[in-house]
Amino acid sequence: MGRDAxxxxxxxxxxxxxxxxxxxxxxxxxxxxxxxxxRPPGSRAIGVHPAGLAVLDGLGVADELLAAGRRVxxxxxxxxxxxxxxxxxxxxxxxxxxVLTVPQPVTEGVLRAALANAAPEALELGARVAGLAQDxxxxxxxxxxxxxxxxxxxxxxxxxxDGRDGAVREALRVGRRGGAxxxxxxxxxLPEGPxxxxxxxxxxxxxxxxxxxxxxxxxxxxxxxxxxxxxxxxPEGAPPAGGHGLAGWVAERVARRTGLRPQPELVGGAxxxxxxRWLADRFAVGRVALAGDAAHVLSPIGGQGMNLGWLDAAxxxxxxxxxxxxxxxxxxxxxxxxxxxxRQRRRAARRAIARAAGNTALGRPVxxxxxxxxxxxxxxxxxxxxxxxALARFTMGGLx
Ligand SMILES: Cc1cc2nc3c(=O)[nH]c(=O)nc-3n(C[C@H](O)[C@H](O)[C@H](O)COP(=O)(O)OP(=O)(O)OC[C@H]3O[C@@H](n4cnc5c(N)ncnc54)[C@H](O)[C@@H]3O)c2cc1C
Numbered sequence: 001m002g003r004d005a006x007x008x009x010x011x012x013x014x015x016x017x018x019x020x021x022x023x024x025x026x027x028x029x030x031x032x033x034x035x036x037x038x039r040p041p042g043s044r045a046i047g048v049h050p051a052g053l054a055v056l057d058g059l060g061v062a063d064e065l066l067a068a069g070r071r072v073x074x075x076x077x078x079x080x081x082x083x084x085x086x087x088x089x090x091x092x093x094x095x096x097x098x099v100l101t102v103p104q105p106v107t108e109g110v111l112r113a114a115l116a117n118a119a120p121e122a123l124e125l126g127a128r129v130a131g132l133a134q135d136x137x138x139x140x141x142x143x144x145x146x147x148x149x150x151x152x153x154x155x156x157x158x159x160x161x162d163g164r165d166g167a168v169r170e171a172l173r174v175g176r177r178g179g180a181x182x183x184x185x186x187x188x189x190l191p192e193g194p195x196x197x198x199x200x201x202x203x204x205x206x207x208x209x210x211x212x213x214x215x216x217x218x219x220x221x222x223x224x225x226x227x228x229x230x231x232x233x234x235p236e237g238a239p240p241a242g243g244h245g246l247a248g249w250v251a252e253r254v255a256r257r258t259g260l261r262p263q264p265e266l267v268g269g270a271x272x273x274x275x276x277r278w279l280a281d282r283f284a285v286g287r288v289a290l291a292g293d294a295a296h297v298l299s300p301i302g303g304q305g306m307n308l309g310w311l312d313a314a315x316x317x318x319x320x321x322x323x324x325x326x327x328x329x330x331x332x333x334x335x336x337x338x339x340x341x342x343r344q345r346r347r348a349a350r351r352a353i354a355r356a357a358g359n360t361a362l363g364r365p366v367x368x369x370x371x372x373x374x375x376x377x378x379x380x381x382x383x384x385x386x387x388x389x390a391l392a393r394f395t396m397g398g399l400x
Pocket of ligand 1: 010011012013014015016033034035036043044045046047048104127128129130161162163164166167273291292293294300303304305306307308309
């Protein structure tokens with residue numbers, strides 16, 4: 001049976017698209033299969049960290065994203081009783097002495113355009129993968145193409161970048177551990193006010209629950225607030241006539257918990273969301289690997305799934321490239337390469353999940369005594385704003 005590509009990548013989210021682009025730039029033929037024909041509305045990821053920027057720079061797209069985003073150079077930490085410290089991101093090692101904020105659809109658009117430029121035929125939209133079968137010579141991926149017809153694709157290597165409930169992990173019969181956190185959050189993109197400098201992010205550990213504020217391109221600040229157990233959050237969508245809906249609710253909670261007064265006017269997305277953690281039991285089986293949310297899901301409150309996924313993609317692309325060196329790789333050579341990368345990336349994901357879990361727990365509501373202890377501990381932890389381990393903890397350091 002002929003081969004459609006050296007590598008089939010399933011899922012054209014930020015991770016699958018970055019992986020496909022990397023492999024193409026290394027000379028591999030790639031088919032990137034994406035079930036959707038249009039992008040979903042809303043923005044999830046905004047934070048692009050130095051390690052993620054380094055991966056994107058290797059793909060030739062960092063400059064375009066840098067031009068589209070905002071640079072956060074300082075993280076202000078407030079406790080229940082006011083400021084407790086800060087992180088000086090300008091003390092990060094060069095070249096990226098900041099965290100870039102840019103809406104996920106923009107990031108995905110830049111990656112897709114670069115892939116279309118490098119390999120116009122690589123992306124197949126409307127291609128939904130349902131299963132796969134491995135044999136000594138390769139992998140057959142089965143599913144449906146955009147017109148609904150049954151289809152199969154043949155490749156030497158397959159990578160599942162198909163997100164949280166990916167079909168590839170299911171097809172491999174690889175289990176996962178994890179579940180939902182008890183926390184819920186609401187976020188809204190509101191006009192930026194004068195209270196914080198335009199390169200500052202705020203993390204306020206209020207007694208009623210954390211409030212986070214990140215500058216976004218276009219004079220916007222994204223506010224994220226933890227929803228309390230008794231809070232009645234308005235539905236997403238257009239606000240009722242004369243009311244401010246979810247944006248107003250978020251603005252009111254920010255004001256109540258921090259004293260800052262963002263305008264309750266929606267200038268971007270607003271949504272409420274729960275948070276989860278998942279870790280696949282294995283990241284590779286034979287000629288098939290998993291990357292991104294298909295392999296691991298972290299709490300976005302202090303965890304950065306897209307950046308972690310790009311680090312997976314970079315490691316996988318390098319391993320696949322090395323397996324091809326000299327001659328067409330055998331099945332055992334590919335399996336050994338993917339297994340080694342999978343083990344290394346799984347260790348990194350465990351560390352990232354643990355960090356994200358700690359940061360999520362830090363933002364939970366507490367009583368006055370616990371708040372005082374938390375403020376004191378945080379002030380101690382942040383006493384040196386340039387401290388390398390604190391900077392690494394909040395900027396995805398040490399996870400490559
Ligand atoms: C509120 C929120 C805020 C976040 N903020 C950040 C942040 O600031 N920084 C950060 O790094 N991360 C953040 N994240 C996490 C980030 O959004 C995800 O980790 C990231 O989208 C994962 O990318 P991915 O490519 O692995 O998966 P996805 O983005 O889920 O993409 C998977 C793709 O696979 C496709 N697909 C699924 N099944 C199939 C199939 N059977 N066949 C073909 N295609 C299929 C889907 O249509 C989709 O396009 C946030 C998440 C949330 C919810």
